Amino acid sequence: MSEAPHDWALIFRAQFGSILAALMMHTRDISLAEDAIQESFLQAAERWPVSGLPDNPGAWLFTVAKRRLFDLLRKSAVRHRSENNEAIYTSLHDQNLCPEEEYAIPEERLRLIFTCCHPALSENVRVALTLKTLCGLSIKEIARAFFSSSAAIEQRLTRAKQKIRKAGIAYEVPEGDALVARLPSVLSVIYLIYNESYSAYEGQALTRDDFALEAIRLARVLYHLLPHSQVGGLLALLLLHDSRRCARVSSRQSFIPLQAQDRSLWDQALILEGGEILNRAIAEGAPDPYKIQAAISALHCEAVTWEETHWAQIELLYTSLYKLEPSPVVLLNQAVVVANSGRAALAFERLQGLAGPLERYQPFYAARADIAHTLGLYSQASSDYLRAIKLTKNSVEITYLESQRAKLESFLT
Amino acid sequence: MQFLALIYSVENSDDVDMPTLMAQYEAFSEEAGAAGVLAGGNALEPVSTATSIKVRNGSSNYTDGPFAETKEQLGGYYMLECANLDEALTWASKIPTARYGTIEVRPVMDFED
Numbered sequence: 001m002s003e004a005p006h007d008w009a010l011i012f013r014a015q016f017g018s019i020l021a022a023l024m025m026h027t028r029d030i031s032l033a034e035d036a037i038q039e040s041f042l043q044a045a046e047r048w049p050v051s052g053l054p055d056n057p058g059a060w061l062f063t064v065a066k067r068r069l070f071d072l073l074r075k076s077a078v079r080h081r082s083e084n085n086e087a088i089y090t091s092l093h094d095q096n097l098c099p100e101e102e103y104a105i106p107e108e109r110l111r112l113i114f115t116c117c118h119p120a121l122s123e124n125v126r127v128a129l130t131l132k133t134l135c136g137l138s139i140k141e142i143a144r145a146f147f148s149s150s151a152a153i154e155q156r157l158t159r160a161k162q163k164i165r166k167a168g169i170a171y172e173v174p175e176g177d178a179l180v181a182r183l184p185s186v187l188s189v190i191y192l193i194y195n196e197s198y199s200a201y202e203g204q205a206l207t208r209d210d211f212a213l214e215a216i217r218l219a220r221v222l223y224h225l226l227p228h229s230q231v232g233g234l235l236a237l238l239l240l241h242d243s244r245r246c247a248r249v250s251s252r253q254s255f256i257p258l259q260a261q262d263r264s265l266w267d268q269a270l271i272l273e274g275g276e277i278l279n280r281a282i283a284e285g286a287p288d289p290y291k292i293q294a295a296i297s298a299l300h301c302e303a304v305t306w307e308e309t310h311w312a313q314i315e316l317l318y319t320s321l322y323k324l325e326p327s328p329v330v331l332l333n334q335a336v337v338v339a340n341s342g343r344a345a346l347a348f349e350r351l352q353g354l355a356g357p358l359e360r361y362q363p364f365y366a367a368r369a370d371i372a373h374t375l376g377l378y379s380q381a382s383s384d385y386l387r388a389i390k391l392t393k394n395s396v397e398i399t400y401l402e403s404q405r406a407k408l409e410s411f412l413t
Numbered sequence: 414m415q416f417l418a419l420i421y422s423v424e425n426s427d428d429v430d431m432p433t434l435m436a437q438y439e440a441f442s443e444e445a446g447a448a449g450v451l452a453g454g455n456a457l458e459p460v461s462t463a464t465s466i467k468v469r470n471g472s473s474n475y476t477d478g479p480f481a482e483t484k485e486q487l488g489g490y491y492m493l494e495c496a497n498l499d500e501a502l503t504w505a506s507k508i509p510t511a512r513y514g515t516i517e518v519r520p521v522m523d524f525e526d
Contacts, residue, residue, distance in 0.1 A: 120464040120498055122477035159461050163477070167462035168520050170497035178499065 008048065012041050015058045016136025017221070021108040022062060023069055028171055030133060030161050032072050033065075040064035106225045110173045113222060117186040118169050125160045126189045127196075132157055135193075135214045145196055145211065179228075187234045187290065190219050194238050212242055223277070229285025232277050237294035239274030240301055243267040255400040259306045271301045292321045311341035328357040336367050344374045362391035366401060373404075378411040415452060419487065424459055455492075456522040463519045466502055468511040475502070480517040488514075492521075 016037060023033040040061045054060040116129045128146070131137040143153045163169070174182045194215035219235040247265035250256055278294045285291075296317050303309040318334035332354055339347035351368050358364035369384035385405035392398050427434050445451040465476040488510065495501040498518070505516040 118498075119475045120477060120502065125477060162459075163462050166458045166520060166523075167464065168495070168498040168501065170499060172497075174499065182499075 013136040017134040036069035039068040119185040232281030233291035236278035240297035243270035
């Protein structure tokens with residue numbers, strides 16, 4: 001057969017979340033449902049090389065997984081003599097839906113998303129659980145992304161599932177005010193997964209496309225199921241940001257800052273889609289940090305050249321963002337915009353006020369180094385690049401910062 | 414007078430096996446019940462199921478885990494009958510001390526589960 005196992009891994013991952021959600025109609029035990037899916041993947045790996053890829057791989061996997069779940073539930077019912085499990089087992093036989101309809105039940109998918117992202121779970125647990133149950137990533141992949149051991153991630157997931165089962169976390173989509181209150185913890189998980197694709201780490205390429213794509217897929221699913229303006233804002237932000245992914249890294253895997261990017265490489269389809277979703281989100285709801293950041297990203301995307309960027313508008317948007325999210329990082333980004341619009345001295349002055357709160361923050365030193373360079377403060381620039389390099393783990397970024405620092409050498413001697 | 418006896422131990426550090434321990438707890442309950450001193454009591458789910466909540470400037474902050482600050486002291490308790498954790502946390506956030514202290518929310522153990 002022509003399909004390579006690698007493609008199947010992608011199919012498995014793409015199907016995992018919706019199959020799990022559909023199985024959760026019959027059990028509230030995530031681990032048990034995951035075991036059943038694992039079995040369906042194993043069977044597929046045995047059968048598909050011989051039989052070829054089925055017309056609807058998702059439905060095939062779901063049918064096998066559901067049958068396996070029957071078995072597991074029956075065994076557990078026999079073991080525990082639980083009437084509840086017996087009832088579930090009986091109900092499984094009453095289902096006459098065709099698999100395609102059955103595993104595409106949106107309400108179940110949403111329930112699973114809201115359960116995995118419950119605010120009573122800590123953020124790192126929410127992220128790991130979402131990557132495992134909704135994105136279908138393996139424990140090994142998650143461990144690698146977090147610089148952690150598989151055993152540690154496994155333990156984190158086990159504990160999370162135990163908490164969901166025992167702490168009374170409802171398996172339902174909250175309604176009304178409760179939905180609005182719970183939404184941020186869902187959106188922050190998706191945003192963190194996306195940022196994971198950027199986050200620096202040792203000896204790796206700068207962008208981790210997998211995480212970016214998973215986050216966008218999840219944001220799309222969520223927006224499709226729950227077209228709330230806050231979800232739209234996040235999806236727009238991810239799409240607009242991602243439109244520049246190809247231009248951000250050169251073929252030699254070195255980092256290219258916005259200023260130097262080849263704008264013809266930006267993905268216009270994503271920019272168009274992101275812009276439309278953003279406009280709808282702005283029309284339908286109050287400003288929130290995701291929408292404002294998406295608007296900033298959209299202004300960058302619209303600019304034909306770096307020089308033509310609407311810096312004044314971007315500066316104002318950062319002021320609005322700071323009102324909603326009073327963090328020194330927002331002020332840092334605003335100061336960089338001030339410098340880009342030709343007011344480097346003012347920007348440098350503002351940065352001095354942020355030196356305390358951002359003492360351990362790598363982008364602070366990288367930004368101040370660039371601005372000091374512009375102002376001819378070469379020894380300041382040099383020492384800031386060194387601080388930034390010391391705080392960076394990503395080899396691609398280190399190479400970039402070192403090349404920036406090398407440009408200063410003729411001035412320093 | 415009523416007194417609250419709080420049961421502290423390192424989890425899974427029981428000095429006898431579970432059936433023996435359960436029998437000992439039953440014996441204690443029967444003895445205290447017969448003497449008319451037992452006004453209620455429950456076992457709690459393990460500490461891994463705990464959620465702590467603080468309300469600061471009107472917004473609720475959740476922590477996944479038990480209350481760990483040793484300077485603050487246990488000052489009381491409510492038993493809340495709720496459909497799920499969200500409902501319990503909503504009620505817990507209305508307890509006045511949530512504004513300046515912390516409320517740890519843990520489910521009462523369900524021995525059937």
